[in-house]
Amino acid sequence: MSVHFDHAYLDHAATAPMLPAAITAYAEAMAVVGNPASIHSQGQNAKRMLEEARERVAASVHSDPIEIVFTGSGTESVNLAIKGLYWARAPRTRILVPGGEHHATVDTVEWLAQQEGATVQWIPLDTLGRIDLAALAAAIAEDPEDVALVTLLAANNEVGTLQPVEDVAALAAAHGIPVHVDAISAYGHVPIDFAALHATGVSALSVSAHKIGGPVGIGALVLSRTITVVPLIHGGGQQRQVRSGTQDVAAAVSFAVAATAMTADLDAENRRLRVLRDSVIAGVRAAVPSAVYNGDPDSADSGTAGRLPGNAHFTFPGCEGDSLLFLLDVAGVSVSTGSACQAGIPEPSHVLRAMGRSEAEARSALRITLGRTSTQADVDALLAALPVAWAQAIGAGMADSAPRAYT
Amino acid sequence: MSGGVDSAVAAARAVEAGHEVVGVHLALSRMPGTLRTGSRGCCTVEDSMDAQRAANIIGIPYYVWDFSERFKLDVVDDFIAEYAAGRTPNPCMRCNEKIKFAALLEKALALGFDAVCTGHYASIVTDADGNRELHRASAWAKDQSYVLGVLTKEQLAHSMFPLGDTPSKAEVRAEAAERGFSVANKPDSYDICFIPDGDTRGWLGERVAPETGDILDREGNKLGQHEGAVAFTVGQRKGLSIGTPAADGKPRFVLEVRPVSNTVVVGPKEALAIKEIAGTKYTWAGLPPEHPEIEFACDVQIRAHADPEPAVAQVISVPADPSATPPVEAHTELRILPTEPLTGVAPGQTAVVYVGTRVLGQCTIDRTVSAVPVKSDNVAGPVPADSATINA
DSSP: OOOOSSOEEOBTTTOOOOOHHHHHHHHHHHTSOOOTTOSSHHHHHHHHHHHHHHHHHHHHTTOOGGGEEEESSHHHHHHHHHHHHHHHTTTOOEEEEETTOOHHHHHHHHHHHHHHOOEEEEEOBOTTSOBOHHHHHHHHHHOGGGEEEEEEESBOTTTOBBOOHHHHHHHHHTTTOOEEEEOTTTTTTSOOOHHHHHHHTEEEEEEEGGGTTSOTTOEEEEEOTTOOOOOSBOSSOTTTTTBOSOOOHHHHHHHHHHHHHHHHTHHHHHHHHHHHHHHHHHHHHHHOTTOEEOSOOOOTTTOOOOBOTTEEEEEOTTSOHHHHHHHHHHTTEEOBOSOBOTTOOBOOOHHHHHTTOOHHHHHSEEEEEOOTTOOHHHHHHHHHHHHHHHHHHHHHOOTTSOOOOOO | OOSSHHHHHHHHHHHHTTOOOOEEEEEOOSSOOOSOSSOOSSSOHHHHHHHHHHHHHHTOOEEEEEOHHHHIIIIIHHHHHHHHTTOOOOHHHHHIIIIIIIIHHHHHHHTTOOOEEOOOSEEEEEOTTSOEEEEEOSSGGGOOTGGGTTOOHHHHTTEEOTTTTOSOHHHHHHHHHHHTOTTTTOOOOOSOTTSTTSOHHHHHHTTSOOOOEEEEETTOOEEEEESOGGGOOTTOOTTOOOSSOOTTOOOEEEEEEETTTTEEEEEEGGGGOEEEEEESEEEESSSOOSOTTSOEEEEEEOSTTSOOEEEEEEEEEEOOBTTSSSOBOOEEEEEEEESSOBSSOOTTSEEEEEETTEEEEEEEOOEEEESSOOOGGGOOSSOOTTOEEEOO
């Protein structure tokens, strides 16, 4: 068995293939010498490239360029927003956050609880993975003066459910509470209009380049010019003193190329993806009738948009997600079970647990995510491999079940 | 692939023998200790990365499979329960029996694999009729057939041990270095992998609530008090804290741990000599003897690094005894009589029975008989002379 390089790649939510134009731009920009903080003309040239990139990234989220703070990753962006807002809002101690958030948020707020005395209040999700707005309103009302911030995903990275971000912002804004939106999984798949979101009460929003065909190693915090955060990193005072460190011009340029390309045909691409995604759903259901489709059941025909267009998420009762992942991988199809910890151990989906599902269900999850390079051939490869993989995975059962005879 | 040198070389050899090989690292804890120094066999992030890097170099796919729940249930919880019951378990054998050659093998077979291949030093020999036998590795010093003694015929049919013929560990390390494995000089693991600092007593103390109880001599006389029977192992000398010295002035050793009455029995070193071993949980590693109920000559080994000792063994039928507490159903047990009495035998240990280099089978020891009768002139306690000590 060898590593397949002709795999059907159906894990775009993990990372998207880099756009060829973004690779070219990255390489060309890396060849240009100059620190954008330098005063000489080479520094000024680097600065020009950087700020043009910032403008293009700003355009992709409808923000002002000054509101784009480049970071080293989406996770850093989330950390900067949550910790930075929390510290800036001292002595307030309450953080309101829905269940089923990404680890970048979960681990950050838990750290603040352990180290900084924060009180984290988890707002329940409904069975589709959507925040319970009444519970959020009630939580705010308990002691609105003491709420440091509200943070939430724009779209769940596992099950793809879109959150009512404007409604959440409005509830918080009524009490002057800043809201951070983790839009990393939504970016490149649904339109993001930071100016409009800011008008409803959103203060900060995180995005990452590698989810849209840009390079890994650069993200951005879209931070309203009216909002102060305490920096995580101190030094040269770059980027509004919020994020010190020599700025990565080449990564920003490459990011900008991907951001521009992504916004150019977002609607058409979304329509294409939803049709493709619906063919995944129909095919999986036909192959495995017991499969459960999780999250918001919107479809290309429904006209509503309650879910990321490229996301199809299933549980396969009686199967370990990682057995299916392995068997599909061997058959040349790359999918995901959700999140894995640093040792590479598949974890039971904490998102499904937050949606009220059992531990066994949370272990039987498979996430199939499509993107710009996805084709019907990729979907066909998945659907061709799935019946055999499923039958074998059912045979392997659940790791925590009683042993069987093996002869 | 544990992340150690043996499993990496075993995987490489299996590939070169023409097999389609996939590297699998077992996740045995949901909360892996991060970056512990040195190798403790499993469970660390560093080990997982080492295994993956070896797989990269060999050119095989690599996955981490989560057996943490089964491992906790079948190995960790069993280890605690065995100690709490006064026995001395071997968690590595339990892991081979329940995880590596059971849960992992079952899953692998279901997913389309044919066998589990590990870096154990042991050999599989196929007899003239095609039956698989488990034998010692050719390098006696590294031989690990003892910890594989729990494998059955069915498990052996799906096992591969490519290191069985290797003359020495040094040779495996040299081969690993030649292959470019970063783990070529990684230290061997000795400790119990789920007890990261190696402090087994401390670890157990946090999990089994100790209760003060009596220390008795073999005649049943109270000699002192202990702070929890679980802290004692048969053969232990230190930490008894008995005020009054023995009449003969000789040191006393733990002879028996009785969890039900929470008592520890001590006595002279000679009383540790065991002339009979028996266990109701026995298995055969391949074809059983033709007439196991007839006494046969063998060697018995009672620890991973003990020498084999000449013995005779047979399967004995034990009739039902409804009047016993608790009542005994009719059953069979494997009874082993060493030619010379053995020391360092404790219930819970595994006795592996060899014929030459072949592993014939094994039993978990649940009954031992001392070679030295109790002096009958001062019987005050419940221990009749020359009694079988049954730890249930």
